[in-house]
Amino acid sequence: MSAPGETVDPSRVQALDPDQLAAAVAAAQKSIAGAADLAALAVVRTAHVQGDSAPLVRARRELGALPREERADAGRRHNAARAEVQAAFEARLAELTAERDTRVLREERVDVTLPPARRRRGARHPLSSLSDRLVDVFVAMGYEVGEGPEVEHDWFNFEALNMAPDHPARSEHDTLYVEPVGSGRLLRTHTSPVQIRSLLARPLPVYVVAPGRTYRNDAIDATHSPVFAQLEGLAVDEGITMADLRGTLATFAEALFGAGLSTRLRPSYFPFTEPSAELDVQCFDCRGEAARQPCRVCSDEGWIELLGCGMVDPNVLRAAGVDPARYSGFAFGMGLERAAMIRYGVREIRDFVDGDVRFGLPFGIED
Template sequence: MPAPGETVDPSRVHALDPDQLAAAVAAARESIRAAADLDALAAARTAHVQGAAAPLVLARRELGALPREERADAGRRHNAARAEAQAAYDTRLAELTAERDACVLVEERVDVTLPAARRRRGARHPLSSLSDRLVDVFVAMGYEVAEGPEVEHDWFNFEALNMAPDHPARSEHDTLYVEPTDSGRVLRTHTSPVQIRALLDRPLPVYVVCPGRTYRNDTIDATHSPVFGQLEGLAVDEGITMADLRGTLEVFAQELFGSGLSTRLRPSFFPFTEPSAELDVQCFACRGEAARQPRQPCRVCSDEGWIEIGGCGMVDPNVLRATGVDPARYSGFAFGMGLERAAMIRHDVREIRDFVDGDVRFGLPFGIEV
């Protein structure tokens, strides 16, 4: 390119010569027509139309070297040549795009008439659903959910709950000890240790519900399992009485089995509560009629008219002292139940093994449980 202000003979600017522009357009059209796919077309466009070294781009740079009176005519010739090359590119682009789309429709075709290979929908495990349902009942009454380790220390599992090493109640738990056996670690036999931890870790008053898995050295049969779920609750506050326990459990029983059912407390014994009781609820199937009319048997309550739900009672003062709570100022109640037993009663399940056998057909009817 000549220096600024230098007079240039138009014949010296070869790239803008009409013959040169026509040759550049012809070369561009040929390269574009020969492109077999979109990648090759993009390369042809770069080489002949838009790239830094493309002949039409180099020709445009020579416009400034022409005298002023020659520039307009040369610019029109260049624009016409570039438009012709661009039109050839656009036409080939449409052709190759249509070919690609047609290939995609063939190669990626999906036969929607074939049956779908769908897996059958499962359902939540009935014990999980029941546990969440019962926890929600107590959370609605202001309780908090508390959890603890399943491998527990003997002190939390027994001693803090008023069961000394020689206490006869320990033999009823069939404890599984973690080796070495003198380590003092056991697989918790109930979720009551979580209540002890709650009293140690939380400021008073304490209102907690404790769902979880527990372990005992039981032989599995229709009603017993070495691994089972429990749900326990604890309330410790000033002025707590047995009447508060009775009212709480009545609300709980009605949420579990339905409204309009009577409840009763039968005297019992537990090392960590005094006084202690068993909670019975009126049979939700026969409404107690089986006990009054023997000719109408009820297999849900075995003709007794009542269903045993779980144990409860006022927290023993020794338990409060073990956790640093003054029994002269505070009192409380505790209750507990087995989740498998509640589910068996609620859904008329005859074998506790059905909950752990893993047969998906067993859980499907419970899919609608909230």
């Protein structure tokens, strides 16, 4: 490159000669015309149109080296040459682009219905998803999640829940005891001990739900399992009533089965609640209408037994250091397997613990 004011080197400025420019234009046009596709044209663009080493680009740099009186003419010639090449390039670019769009891309067609099969599929366990979903209903109401161990002490599992050692209800629990015998250790038979743990660990008022695994001495078959999941709920505050229990459970049943189903409370018995009740929800499938029966979901009962509940027994409150004259509370507990079996149509409770991937996969990450 020649800087202004330097001595002009005739060999360097000859690139601006009309003949030289014409030759460069001819060479460029030939290459442009010869470019077979867009990739080749891109190479030509570098070599002849815009690249640092393209003859016309190089020639432009020499303009300043010309004597002042020659510059204007040379500049005009050069511009004309460049415009000619640019036009040829753009014409060819348009031509080749059109061709690509009409032919080449079609020829590159693949069968997009081929399965990609790049990833393994995964899934969460339906009881995990269901538990989260139900817990979220209560968390949205302001509840917190309580926890407790699965190997539990008799005091938490029974005694503090108003089940003294000879309580007849204990025989219904089919408890699995943990050695050494007499140590008071057992596999919790329900999530209710978390009621006690929550009341002991938290300041009043207490609003908690507690999902978790529970255990009974049942051999596994289609409808029984020694291990099953429960969801416990507890509200202890001043002025809590059974009306609050009804409202809370109605909200909950709606979250589980959808709106528009009625619920009913039936008197029942649990040692740790008084009064006690069971909650039935109208069968979401037949809605109790004989016309839609036989009903697989409710066995034509029209109602689905959903959970046990009641007002926390004053003895339970006392064992947890709560004054039953000032505070009252409600509690409920439901089996998640049963809810999942109803919700998803699971036929065998065994499927929940077998770990067969074919059972788990359809549930995905969110059910």
